[in-house]
Amino acid sequence: MNLKVKIKDFEFENPLMNAAGVNCYTIDELEEIRNSKAASFVTKTCTLNTRQGNLEPRYYENELGSINSMGLPNLGIDYYLNYLESLDGTYFLSVTEMNTENIHKILEKINESSFNGLVELNLSCPNIEGKPQIAYDFKTTDKLLADIFKYFKKDLGVKLPPYFDLAHFDIMANILNKYPIRFVNSINSIGNAIIIDENDTVVIKPKNGFGGLGGEYIKPTALANVNAFYRRLNKDIKIIGTGGVNTGRDVYEHILCGAYMVQIGTRLQKEKSKVFERILNELKEIMKEKNYNSLDEFRGKLKTL
Numbered sequence: 001m002n003l004k005v006k007i008k009d010f011e012f013e014n015p016l017m018n019a020a021g022v023n024c025y026t027i028d029e030l031e032e033i034r035n036s037k038a039a040s041f042v043t044k045t046c047t048l049n050t051r052q053g054n055l056e057p058r059y060y061e062n063e064l065g066s067i068n069s070m071g072l073p074n075l076g077i078d079y080y081l082n083y084l085e086s087l088d089g090t091y092f093l094s095v096t097e098m099n100t101e102n103i104h105k106i107l108e109k110i111n112e113s114s115f116n117g118l119v120e121l122n123l124s125c126p127n128i129e130g131k132p133q134i135a136y137d138f139k140t141t142d143k144l145l146a147d148i149f150k151y152f153k154k155d156l157g158v159k160l161p162p163y164f165d166l167a168h169f170d171i172m173a174n175i176l177n178k179y180p181i182r183f184v185n186s187i188n189s190i191g192n193a194i195i196i197d198e199n200d201t202v203v204i205k206p207k208n209g210f211g212g213l214g215g216e217y218i219k220p221t222a223l224a225n226v227n228a229f230y231r232r233l234n235k236d237i238k239i240i241g242t243g244g245v246n247t248g249r250d251v252y253e254h255i256l257c258g259a260y261m262v263q264i265g266t267r268l269q270k271e272k273s274k275v276f277e278r279i280l281n282e283l284k285e286i287m288k289e290k291n292y293n294s295l296d297e298f299r300g301k302l303k304t305l
């Protein structure tokens with residue numbers, strides 16, 4: 001049975017990796033994933049300089065998922081870049097910045113480095129006070145990508161927020177199809193949800209409790225975004241599916257919708273890196289039952305009525 005995934009010239013043993021932000025803040029955490037059954041990892045989204053992030057409590061989980069307003073805490077691009085440059089194998093480096101000028105600064109730094117993995121440009125952080133999610137501004141996104149591809153020579157994909165209107169999938173896909181983007185990672189957390197505890201109180205401190213929702217809560221939206229972009233993007237832009245993955249069945253559904261790599265966030269936070277082996281075994285069981293020997297045999301084969 002072959003679980004290999006190819007994105008451009010990069011080949012991965014299987015489709016599983018972490019979602020940015022979970023278990024990927026320090027080198028120790030990244031090493032734990034690298035030494036697990038995951039086929040790759042993505043770093044915590046990093047910025048030019050280190051960031052403390054938002055006030056705590058800024059993360060909460062329950063049986064249906066999680067809510068977070070971390071506020072982009074990270075150890076800065078140099079920390080992650082130096083570590084990544086020391087590794088063999090193919091890994092993802094997630095980056096963003098507070099404005100487009102600084103996004104170019106951080107990408108130029110990567111351009112000049114010997115990093116040889118894939119950059120995941122995060123256009124969808126919902127938790128920076130006063131900062132809208134870039135990818136909800138189509139004009140800005142289009143201009144940003146046009147400017148990036150004037151100089152950026154390495155392999156880059158984008159991390160998108162969920163969209164909820166078919167017209168928005170059309171607009172966004174038309175923009176993305178213009179550029180040599182290697183992948184689209186859909187979705188980031190669903191922005192600005194609230195969870196209330198038994199004391200009539202929100203569960204996280206920043207932004208009056210408004211934070212990004214993850215876990216089982218968001219799987220139907222994640223699957224729809226994966227499939228909407230799979231239907232619209234040209235075939236050399238691969239889809240990475242993120243959102244609501246707790247079991248092998250969830251991975252199977254993301255791939256059925258068109259996903260290549262599949263990222264695990266909330267469930268990894270709960271179960272730690274042994275989750276990759278469990279979910280991989282569950283996926284293999286499903287493929288055996290259905291007599292599939294490779295992911296290509298069922299990727300994108302979602303049936304409609």
Ligand SMILES: O=C(O)c1[nH]c(=O)[nH]c(=O)c1Cl
Pocket residue numbers: 021045068069070071072073122124125126127188189212213
């Ligand atoms: O608050 C965060 O750090 C955060 N939290 C998210 O749920 N998605 C993101 O992209 C980021 Cl950058």
